[in-house]
Amino acid sequence: MIKNEKIRASEVHLTGIHGEDLGVISTVEALSMAKKLKVDLICTSLFSSPPPCRLMKAGTAKEEVQKAKPKSGKQEQNAKVKEIRLTPQIEDHDYDTKKNQAHKLLQTGKAVLLVVRIQGKEGPKAKELLERLLKDVVDVGSKQTGIQLSGKQAMVQVNPL
Template structure:
């Protein structure tokens, strides 16, 4: 995606923010209009002369590009499952770090498997409480696929990205 000053053509075919055709204008005129309206000038294709460009709300073009690439990645194949390991007696700072890691992984389209390692059988309730807290904090980013499974030396839950 080519935006603003990256556009090198001397003239562009300009389309307004509402889809109206503004005709063929010079690059400098188009950039000045974009600055005045606080918008971005985005070139759709370089294969025609003059290249078609449009005015887009500032930042919206990058957001559309990111959404398109994310959708392409999700359609490209099955989501990878990333494992995050914890202990039942985790400090608040470490918990926040793991939460941020999980949000980043879920935002990129990966599923997250939380595994809480247990050292003895009495830590099962603490591990379950920790996983419930994580699920509550990640409610906006992802939905759990499995229930919380406590067995032997670990407790686990799998979270898929929210669609």
């Protein structure tokens, strides 16, 4: 947020305190208007010429910036995908542990990416393992994509219900 004397442009497109358009005026004139009204001159964007500026209280501008930040943070949290890695030669106990991890993650609302590392001709075995795991977590999640076999891994994404 650039305000007052830090604005380097010679002219600005000014918007008043109540949102009225005051047109294009010199920066010096806009700063003197801001001082008369006891408010700040705040530049809203640097990507246009002349840059659009507003007359507003400094506290109001900071509040607008803070209101915008929490919204973006919440959106990022919802998009999290946790990856669980397995191998085709997994033991029963290890399989149960991975299944329980996937179960817990899906119950908390996170998507899970199940990845099986493949070496050689283990493709069919890996696909079988993923199908078995999908059947075990069907009560808390549904697959977003089909099982994808690509090179050295097989994977499927499971979204919470």
